[in-house]
Amino acid sequence: MSTVKNIVLVHGGFVDGSGWQPVYHILTRDGFNVSVVQNPTHSLEGDVTTTHQVLDVQDGPVVLVGHSYGGAVITEAGCHESVAALVYIAAFAPDKGESVNTLLADPPPGAPVPPILPPRDGFLFLDREKFAASFAGDVAPEEAQFMADSQVPWGVDALGGVVTEAAWRAKPSWYLVSGDDRMIPPPAQRAMAERAGATVHEVPGSHAIYVSQPEVVADLIKRAATHQA
DSSP states (O other): OOOOOEEEEEOOTBSOGGGGHHHHHHHHHTTOEEEEEOOOOSOHHHHHHHHHHHHHTOSSOEEEEEETTHHHHHHHHTTSTTEEEEEEESOOOOOTTOOHHHHHSSOOTTOOOOOBOOOBTTEEOBOHHHHHHHHOTTSOHHHHHHHHHTOBOEEHHHHHOOOSSOGGGTSOEEEEEETTOSSSOHHHHHHHHHHHTOEEEEESOOTTHHHHOHHHHHHHHHHHHTTOO
């Protein structure tokens, strides 16, 4: 059984790639070559292009990992020939013809409503005062506050970007369900994972589980790299 040594990490909306730092340190310590994509999150098409630029310079097969909106990015970008496996971390996993907007359109009954403020100049922000509770409930308060105050504007066009081909239909996938997520309801995560035929692992945790529980996230990525169920 051979291990894929190249890992590419894709962040979601409202944040940048620096949140992957704890996962990055674990994976590099364990001998993986890790690249972190810095997407502008203005449009799905643009973020797929940026992700492809990182994939193009890898020296072998890749495990492509996406958190939240990054799941939509890897679903499209994962069709790249170098991608051997996909890992979704509390992420959207749209099918062909779907977007983040369509997946958000019919939330499960009783699901919490993310505190997204009205669009401003075509971009979205989360309410800073409610950011920690909704996005990072198990992150240290000072770090959660920094995340709230350093938000990256999320483009409305990114949410509306439609997937043209779903990589999970052709490539193996793994999915980490965050059981206490207040951004993407856990029932929706489970449904997307089941539809994708993903190998599923579920733990209690917030939407920012990649920050609060990097060991759990890194472990699932390593399982995907060795194609272990």
